[in-house]
Each structure stands twice: as C-alpha cells, then as structure tokens.
Amino acid sequence: MAEVKRVERPLSPHLQIYRPQLTSITSILTRITGNALIVGVLLAVWWLFAAAVSPQYFAVANAVATSWFGDLVFTCSAWAVWYHYLAGLRHLYFDAGHGLEIATAEKLGWGIIAGSFILIALTILIV
Known part of the structure; x- marks a missing residue:
C-alpha cells in the first residue's frame, strides 16, 4: 500500500484564530452571574435559618x-x-428586534x- 502523508493539524483551530467578542463575553458573564447569585442566596438563607434554630447557631452564621x-x-x-438585570433588559431589547447591529x-x-x-x-453609597 502507498504511504499516506499525514498533515499535523491542531485539534481546535478556531481557538487559535478566534478573538473573543464583547457580545460573547457579556453573554457568558450573564450566565456566570446568574449562577454565582446562588452563593449569596445560600449565605442569606443560612443566616435566616440560623436565626430560627438557636442564638448560638445564629451567632456563628452572623x-x-x-x-x-x-x-x-x-x-x-x-x-x-x-449586571444580570441590565443584561436582561438588553436581551428584551434584542428580542424586540432592535440593537442587533454589531456597533449597537x-x-x-x-x-x-x-x-x-x-x-x-x-x-454601596446609599446603603
């Protein structure tokens, strides 16, 4: 059989030529902030739960x-x-068919x- 010359190609060429765009970064950040809010909610729920359990447990949580x-x-x-709120407003604007030009x-x-x-x-200043 004839020898086949294999060409060494990268597995993911798009990662070498792709430049992250602001729209993709803000979309990813929207997903991250949505999931990261769970940490703050868990801390607040733990604090409220501790208040209902005992004064000693509340002292630790507090x-x-x-x-x-x-x-x-x-x-x-x-x-x-x-951030998540403003991104949601932006998506509502996009869903209405507005602001879809790259510059906008x-x-x-x-x-x-x-x-x-x-x-x-x-x-922070107000609170």
Missing part, C-alpha cells in the same frame, strides 16, 4: 455573614444582580458593564 467574606459575597452578589450591540455591552459598576457604587 459572624460569617458580617465578616469580610460575607461583605465580599453580598457586595459581589449585589453587583451580579445589577457592542455599545449596549459596554453600557451594561459600565451601568452595573455605576449602580453598585450607588448602592
């Missing part, structure tokens, strides 16, 4: 919830709520990123 870790989780969760979609992407940071800063 110490965690009011520590730097709890503050970080709740602050990040608040940012995730704002990128402006909306930057808008939800900037808007989420502005809204979390306002939330």
Whole structure:
C-alpha cells in the first residue's frame, strides 16, 4: 500500500484564530452571574435559618455573614444582580428586534458593564 502523508493539524483551530467578542463575553458573564447569585442566596438563607434554630447557631452564621467574606459575597452578589438585570433588559431589547447591529450591540455591552459598576457604587453609597 502507498504511504499516506499525514498533515499535523491542531485539534481546535478556531481557538487559535478566534478573538473573543464583547457580545460573547457579556453573554457568558450573564450566565456566570446568574449562577454565582446562588452563593449569596445560600449565605442569606443560612443566616435566616440560623436565626430560627438557636442564638448560638445564629451567632456563628452572623459572624460569617458580617465578616469580610460575607461583605465580599453580598457586595459581589449585589453587583451580579445589577449586571444580570441590565443584561436582561438588553436581551428584551434584542428580542424586540432592535440593537442587533454589531456597533449597537457592542455599545449596549459596554453600557451594561459600565451601568452595573455605576449602580453598585450607588448602592454601596446609599446603603
């Protein structure tokens, strides 16, 4: 039989030539923030559950919830709520058939990123 010359090709060539786009990054970030909100909800539910169980158990849960870790989780969760909310509004706009041009979609992407940071800063200042 004749020798077959095999060409060495990468398994995933798209990973070498693909440049992440803002629209794909914001879409992925929407999914991540939606799932990450579970951490904040679990901490809040644990805190409420501990309040119903006993004062000693509540003292432990309250110490965690009011520590730097709890503050970080709740602050990040608040940012995730704002980001997820703005991304949802953007998707409603897309579903109506508006803003589907690349330039507009990128402006909306930057808008939800900037808007989420502005809204979390306002939330922290107000609360």
